[in-house]
Amino acid sequence: MVSCNCSDIGDRERILRKIRSLDFAIQEFALFLDMNPCNQAAMSKYNRLAFLRRRAVQAYEYRFGPLTIYGNTDANNWDWVKGPWPWEMED
Amino acid sequence: MWTYEKKLQYPVRIRRPNPAAAKLIITQLGGPDGELAAAMRYLNQRFAMPYDRVKALLTDIGTEESVLTSLSVIWYSFSTRGGG
Numbered sequence: 428m429v430s431c432n433c434s435d436i437g438d439r440e441r442i443l444r445k446i447r448s449l450d451f452a453i454q455e456f457a458l459f460l461d462m463n464p465c466n467q468a469a470m471s472k473y474n475r476l477a478f479l480r481r482r483a484v485q486a487y488e489y490r491f492g493p494l495t496i497y498g499n500t501d502a503n504n505w506d507w508v509k510g511p512w513p514w515e516m517e518d
Numbered sequence: 519m520w521t522y523e524k525k526l527q528y529p530v531r532i533r534r535p536n537p538a539a540a541k542l543i544i545t546q547l548g549g550p551d552g553e554l555a556a557a558m559r560y561l562n563q564r565f566a567m568p569y570d571r572v573k574a575l576l577t578d579i580g581t582e583e584s585v586l587t588s589l590s591v592i593w594y595s596f597s598t599r600g601g602g
Contacts, residue, residue, distance in 0.1 A: 443525055446525070447525070447526075447527070447528065447529075450527070454578075454582065457578055458575065458578055458579070461571055461572075461574040461575040461578060462571050462572075462575060464571065492524075493524065494523050494524050494525060495521050495522065495523055495524070496521075496522075497521070507524075512524065513524060513525055513526045516526075516529075
Protein backbone atom coordinates (compact mmCIF):
# COMPACT_ATOMS: atom_id res chain seq x y z
CA MET A 428 0.00 0.00 0.00
CA VAL A 429 1.50 3.37 -1.02
CA SER A 430 0.93 6.64 0.83
CA CYS A 431 -1.91 8.73 -0.58
CA ASN A 432 -1.74 11.96 -2.53
CA CYS A 433 -4.78 13.95 -3.63
CA SER A 434 -5.58 12.05 -6.82
CA ASP A 435 -5.35 8.76 -4.87
CA ILE A 436 -8.07 9.97 -2.51
CA GLY A 437 -10.25 10.87 -5.51
CA ASP A 438 -9.69 7.40 -6.97
CA ARG A 439 -10.40 5.78 -3.62
CA GLU A 440 -13.75 7.55 -3.36
CA ARG A 441 -14.56 6.70 -6.98
CA ILE A 442 -13.92 2.95 -6.53
CA LEU A 443 -15.74 2.95 -3.17
CA ARG A 444 -18.77 4.59 -4.79
CA LYS A 445 -18.77 1.88 -7.47
CA ILE A 446 -18.57 -0.90 -4.84
CA ARG A 447 -21.34 0.75 -2.79
CA SER A 448 -23.71 0.95 -5.73
CA LEU A 449 -22.95 -2.65 -6.73
CA ASP A 450 -23.57 -3.73 -3.12
CA PHE A 451 -26.93 -1.96 -3.14
CA ALA A 452 -28.02 -3.72 -6.35
CA ILE A 453 -26.68 -7.13 -5.26
CA GLN A 454 -28.50 -6.83 -1.93
CA GLU A 455 -31.82 -6.29 -3.72
CA PHE A 456 -31.21 -9.17 -6.15
CA ALA A 457 -30.28 -11.44 -3.21
CA LEU A 458 -33.56 -10.68 -1.40
CA PHE A 459 -35.52 -11.27 -4.63
CA LEU A 460 -33.66 -14.51 -5.41
CA ASP A 461 -34.24 -15.80 -1.86
CA MET A 462 -37.94 -16.03 -2.66
CA ASN A 463 -37.51 -16.66 -6.42
CA PRO A 464 -34.43 -18.90 -6.68
CA CYS A 465 -35.44 -20.25 -10.12
CA ASN A 466 -35.75 -16.86 -11.84
CA GLN A 467 -33.08 -17.06 -14.58
CA ALA A 468 -33.28 -13.39 -15.60
CA ALA A 469 -32.54 -12.27 -12.02
CA MET A 470 -29.88 -14.96 -11.73
CA SER A 471 -27.94 -13.74 -14.77
CA LYS A 472 -28.16 -10.09 -13.63
CA TYR A 473 -26.88 -11.18 -10.21
CA ASN A 474 -23.97 -13.08 -11.80
CA ARG A 475 -22.95 -10.00 -13.78
CA LEU A 476 -23.09 -7.70 -10.73
CA ALA A 477 -21.20 -10.18 -8.53
CA PHE A 478 -18.44 -10.41 -11.15
CA LEU A 479 -18.15 -6.60 -11.35
CA ARG A 480 -18.00 -6.39 -7.55
CA ARG A 481 -15.21 -8.97 -7.26
CA ARG A 482 -13.22 -7.01 -9.83
CA ALA A 483 -13.82 -3.64 -8.12
CA VAL A 484 -12.90 -5.02 -4.67
CA GLN A 485 -9.71 -6.53 -6.09
CA ALA A 486 -8.76 -3.16 -7.62
CA TYR A 487 -9.54 -1.34 -4.36
CA GLU A 488 -7.66 -3.70 -2.07
CA TYR A 489 -4.57 -3.75 -4.26
CA ARG A 490 -4.26 0.05 -4.05
CA PHE A 491 -5.85 1.08 -0.76
CA GLY A 492 -5.61 -1.92 1.55
CA PRO A 493 -7.98 -4.65 2.69
CA LEU A 494 -11.77 -4.15 2.93
CA THR A 495 -12.06 -7.28 5.11
CA ILE A 496 -9.55 -9.34 7.07
CA TYR A 497 -9.47 -11.74 4.11
CA GLY A 498 -8.26 -9.07 1.69
CA ASN A 499 -4.73 -8.24 2.89
CA THR A 500 -2.68 -8.14 -0.31
CA ASP A 501 0.82 -7.35 1.05
CA ALA A 502 2.45 -10.61 2.14
CA ASN A 503 4.82 -8.82 4.55
CA ASN A 504 2.60 -6.15 6.12
CA TRP A 505 -0.66 -6.33 8.03
CA ASP A 506 -2.33 -3.34 6.32
CA TRP A 507 -5.65 -3.98 8.09
CA VAL A 508 -4.52 -1.85 11.07
CA LYS A 509 -3.82 1.16 8.86
CA GLY A 510 -6.35 4.00 8.75
CA PRO A 511 -8.34 5.85 7.92
CA TRP A 512 -11.27 3.86 9.30
CA PRO A 513 -14.72 4.66 7.93
CA TRP A 514 -15.53 7.01 10.80
CA GLU A 515 -12.26 8.89 10.31
CA MET A 516 -12.80 9.87 6.68
CA GLU A 517 -12.68 13.65 6.23
CA ASP A 518 -14.08 15.61 3.28
CA MET B 519 -21.19 -15.34 11.50
CA TRP B 520 -20.48 -11.96 9.98
CA THR B 521 -17.60 -10.13 8.33
CA TYR B 522 -16.72 -6.49 8.89
CA GLU B 523 -16.17 -4.42 5.76
CA LYS B 524 -13.95 -1.37 6.18
CA LYS B 525 -16.33 0.96 4.39
CA LEU B 526 -19.65 2.70 4.92
CA GLN B 527 -22.80 1.29 3.35
CA TYR B 528 -23.69 4.88 2.55
CA PRO B 529 -21.41 7.92 2.93
CA VAL B 530 -22.45 10.23 5.77
CA ARG B 531 -21.54 13.90 5.69
CA ILE B 532 -22.43 15.93 8.78
CA ARG B 533 -21.88 19.60 7.95
CA ARG B 534 -23.47 21.11 11.05
CA PRO B 535 -23.61 19.00 14.25
CA ASN B 536 -27.22 18.83 15.43
CA PRO B 537 -27.76 17.40 18.97
CA ALA B 538 -31.57 17.44 18.55
CA ALA B 539 -31.39 15.30 15.41
CA ALA B 540 -28.80 13.05 17.07
CA LYS B 541 -31.24 12.44 19.95
CA LEU B 542 -33.86 11.30 17.45
CA ILE B 543 -31.44 9.10 15.50
CA ILE B 544 -30.16 7.31 18.62
CA THR B 545 -33.69 5.97 19.20
CA GLN B 546 -33.27 4.09 15.90
CA LEU B 547 -30.21 2.34 17.33
CA GLY B 548 -31.17 0.97 20.74
CA GLY B 549 -34.49 0.40 22.47
CA PRO B 550 -37.34 -1.99 21.68
CA ASP B 551 -38.05 -0.50 18.24
CA GLY B 552 -34.44 0.09 17.17
CA GLU B 553 -32.49 -1.52 14.34
CA LEU B 554 -30.53 -3.70 16.74
CA ALA B 555 -33.68 -5.29 18.20
CA ALA B 556 -35.12 -5.76 14.71
CA ALA B 557 -31.94 -7.48 13.51
CA MET B 558 -31.98 -9.88 16.45
CA ARG B 559 -35.67 -10.68 15.86
CA TYR B 560 -35.08 -11.59 12.20
CA LEU B 561 -32.02 -13.68 13.05
CA ASN B 562 -33.75 -15.51 15.92
CA GLN B 563 -36.92 -16.22 13.93
CA ARG B 564 -34.81 -18.18 11.43
CA PHE B 565 -34.48 -21.11 13.80
CA ALA B 566 -38.23 -21.77 13.86
CA MET B 567 -38.72 -21.21 10.12
CA PRO B 568 -39.54 -24.42 8.22
CA TYR B 569 -39.18 -23.00 4.66
CA ASP B 570 -35.71 -22.82 3.07
CA ARG B 571 -36.45 -19.69 1.02
CA VAL B 572 -37.63 -17.79 4.08
CA LYS B 573 -34.65 -19.03 6.13
CA ALA B 574 -32.46 -17.34 3.54
CA LEU B 575 -34.63 -14.22 3.49
CA LEU B 576 -34.62 -13.84 7.31
CA THR B 577 -30.84 -14.34 7.33
CA ASP B 578 -30.29 -11.65 4.69
CA ILE B 579 -32.71 -9.12 6.18
CA GLY B 580 -31.31 -9.68 9.69
CA THR B 581 -27.80 -9.14 8.37
CA GLU B 582 -28.84 -5.98 6.56
CA GLU B 583 -30.49 -4.62 9.71
CA SER B 584 -27.23 -5.19 11.57
CA VAL B 585 -25.46 -3.11 8.94
CA LEU B 586 -28.04 -0.35 9.39
CA THR B 587 -27.28 -0.46 13.12
CA SER B 588 -23.62 0.28 12.50
CA LEU B 589 -24.65 3.04 10.10
CA SER B 590 -26.73 4.60 12.89
CA VAL B 591 -23.78 4.41 15.30
CA ILE B 592 -21.54 6.24 12.89
CA TRP B 593 -24.21 8.80 12.04
CA TYR B 594 -24.78 9.43 15.73
CA SER B 595 -21.09 9.80 16.55
CA PHE B 596 -20.67 12.31 13.73
CA SER B 597 -23.78 14.19 14.82
CA THR B 598 -22.50 14.70 18.34
CA ARG B 599 -18.91 15.53 17.42
CA GLY B 600 -18.45 19.04 18.80
CA GLY B 601 -22.18 19.39 19.25
CA GLY B 602 -22.46 18.31 22.89
